[in-house]
Amino acid sequence: MKRVYSIRTHGNPTLALRSLFASWLEQKVVQALLVPVRQAPSAVVMQTLVSDPEELDYADPLAPVAFSNAAALLSSITHHSAGARLGAVVRSCDIRAFVERIKLHQGSRDNLLLVGFDCLGRFENQEYLKLCNKYDDLTTEFYRAATPGIDGIEITRACRACVFPVAPHADINICLFGTNLWEEIRLEAATAAGVSALEALSLPLVGESPERGAVIESMVSERKAYRDALLSEYRARAGSVPGFVRLTAACVNCYNCRVACPVCHCRECVFCTDLFLHDGSRLLGRAKRHGALRMPTDTLLYHLTRMVHVGALCVGCGQCSSACPNGVDVVGMFLSAGAATQGRFDYVPGRSLEEKQPMTVFCEDELADVTG
Amino acid sequence: MSASDFEPTIVGFLCNWCPFTAVDLAGSLTRAKSPNFRLIRVVCSGTVDPKFVLQSFLEGADGVFIGGCWPGDCHYIHGNLKARRRVALLTEVLGQVGIEKERLWLRWIAASESARFVEMVEEMTRQLRVLGPCALARRPRGISP
Ligand code: SF4
Numbered sequence: 001m002k003r004v005y006s007i008r009t010h011g012n013p014t015l016a017l018r019s020l021f022a023s024w025l026e027q028k029v030v031q032a033l034l035v036p037v038r039q040a041p042s043a044v045v046m047q048t049l050v051s052d053p054e055e056l057d058y059a060d061p062l063a064p065v066a067f068s069n070a071a072a073l074l075s076s077i078t079h080h081s082a083g084a085r086l087g088a089v090v091r092s093c094d095i096r097a098f099v100e101r102i103k104l105h106q107g108s109r110d111n112l113l114l115v116g117f118d119c120l121g122r123f124e125n126q127e128y129l130k131l132c133n134k135y136d137d138l139t140t141e142f143y144r145a146a147t148p149g150i151d152g153i154e155i156t157r158a159c160r161a162c163v164f165p166v167a168p169h170a171d172i173n174i175c176l177f178g179t180n181l182w183e184e185i186r187l188e189a190a191t192a193a194g195v196s197a198l199e200a201l202s203l204p205l206v207g208e209s210p211e212r213g214a215v216i217e218s219m220v221s222e223r224k225a226y227r228d229a230l231l232s233e234y235r236a237r238a239g240s241v242p243g244f245v246r247l248t249a250a251c252v253n254c255y256n257c258r259v260a261c262p263v264c265h266c267r268e269c270v271f272c273t274d275l276f277l278h279d280g281s282r283l284l285g286r287a288k289r290h291g292a293l294r295m296p297t298d299t300l301l302y303h304l305t306r307m308v309h310v311g312a313l314c315v316g317c318g319q320c321s322s323a324c325p326n327g328v329d330v331v332g333m334f335l336s337a338g339a340a341t342q343g344r345f346d347y348v349p350g351r352s353l354e355e356k357q358p359m360t361v362f363c364e365d366e367l368a369d370v371t372g
Numbered sequence: 373m374s375a376s377d378f379e380p381t382i383v384g385f386l387c388n389w390c391p392f393t394a395v396d397l398a399g400s401l402t403r404a405k406s407p408n409f410r411l412i413r414v415v416c417s418g419t420v421d422p423k424f425v426l427q428s429f430l431e432g433a434d435g436v437f438i439g440g441c442w443p444g445d446c447h448y449i450h451g452n453l454k455a456r457r458r459v460a461l462l463t464e465v466l467g468q469v470g471i472e473k474e475r476l477w478l479r480w481i482a483a484s485e486s487a488r489f490v491e492m493v494e495e496m497t498r499q500l501r502v503l504g505p506c507a508l509a510r511r512p513r514g515i516s517p
């Protein structure tokens with residue numbers, strides 16, 4: 001099924017992609033396209049549902065920033081069908097989280113053209129904005145750099161630890177690795193829907209770039225090594241009760257990490273219900289029982305509960321840490337809890353649409369060691 | 373505190389059907405009334421929410437014991453098998469903060485197994501005495517849940 005097409009970039013990959021997307025809209029391949037667009041006059045780039053090709057003038061699909069994971073957005077445009085064919089240009093972590101939401105019946109793959117791109121990573125939001133003050137075209141600057149970083153500022157730790165730079169389950173992959181971006185971009189159609197979207201534009205059919213596989217392989221092995229080092233450093237620092245207390249000491253229970261998390265999926269979070277709305281007498285009772293009561297309360301319970309609830313579904317996008325006002329290493333916590341819980345059930349979030357989430361199934365004969 | 377004068381607290385969630393019957397049976401309740409064991413009767417081991425277990429540890433438990441019916445005997449068909457998945461998950465998460473897996477037990481107990489239940493509580497108490505107090509229950513001063 002795989003077919004690889006080529007588009008010329010004439011020194012500007014962003015422009016080439018804008019005109020590709022414009023053709024899709026003009027030819028009604030899709031009625032609208034969810035794509036990262038610069039919110040001019042601001043430098044902020046947000047996913048935007050574009051229906052008019054003229055509105056693509058500020059589209060910046062390869063901008064090295066993601067102010068939110070797109071899985072929740074994909075959920076909202078597909079959960080109740082829009083009644084029309086839509087498209088979306090998203091990263092690997094967006095699609096992997098979306099796959100988990102589809103399994104939770106919070107989104108649908110139907111009537112959706114999923115376009116992924118080879119991901120080099122993203123900057124933290126504030127660092128991105130700072131760099132934008134200095135560079136007019138940060139996206140081009142980013143892809144020109146030999147390693148993913150500019151002026152000593154590196155991509156997020158989550159991105160450096162991510163071993164899935166290529167989006168799974170996409171109809172079309174925008175292949176950036178192993179080609180000279182300033183000359184051409186190759187588009188790999190992986191499904192029938194992808195083939196028909198590209199056939200519609202009568203693009204030249206070429207083969208896969210012979211170097212792409214090797215580039216991906218070396219990138220993944222580098223990132224694996226980074227991830228392993230991150231995990232052992234995290235566990236040495238936070239893998240005990242005192243370490244965990246230190247890790248979460250600055251947490252103010254704002255729950256930004258939960259809101260930013262694409263796989264934190266409950267419609268109503270128990271921590272926002274009356275169950276955790278304690279009155280003065282109860283707080284006094286707890287203070288007396290322990291001798292002192294840290295406030296806000298229930299911080300450790302919150303993080304432990306979230307690890308239980310979504311650790312096995314964590315795609316490692318790092319949005320939790322990016323959203324924390326107080327610099328809590330939430331992504332370290334979840335990369336570590338994710339590795340442990342996913343390993344236990346041999347589960348990889350986003351790997352397959354068919355595979356059931358670990359807590360939604362059970363077998364008669366399993367986990368014999370649990371009951372001693 | 374030395375291992376010898378430490379007495380662990382175990383919070384026990386027992387399913388109302390087989391395990392609780394086992395404890396209740398023939399006055400074994402008196403025998404089973406270990407000073408270490410705080411019993412909470414639940415409708416099924418499958419109803420033990422992970423938050424109950426976490427909160428027990430945060431509020432002072434050194435160990436948590438969940439008693440369910442043997443596979444095939446669950447009053448709600450598969451509640452016990454769901455509990456088993458959940459306990460496997462919880463064990464991993466507790467491990468993240470250094471809580472040993474020996475502090476969380478899930479055991480199948482038939483209505484007739486009151487003697488076996490008593491032995492289990494004694495064995496768990498022995499193991500917890502060796503492990504010592506749970507750090508999550510006895511956090512550094514001033515750090516409450
Ligand atoms: S826990 Fe953090 S890294 Fe994991 S999916 Fe949620 S936001 Fe992303």
Ligand code: SF4
Nearest residue numbers: 251252254255257324
């Ligand atoms: S975002 Fe940070 S401060 Fe807010 S709840 Fe999460 S860890 Fe705590």
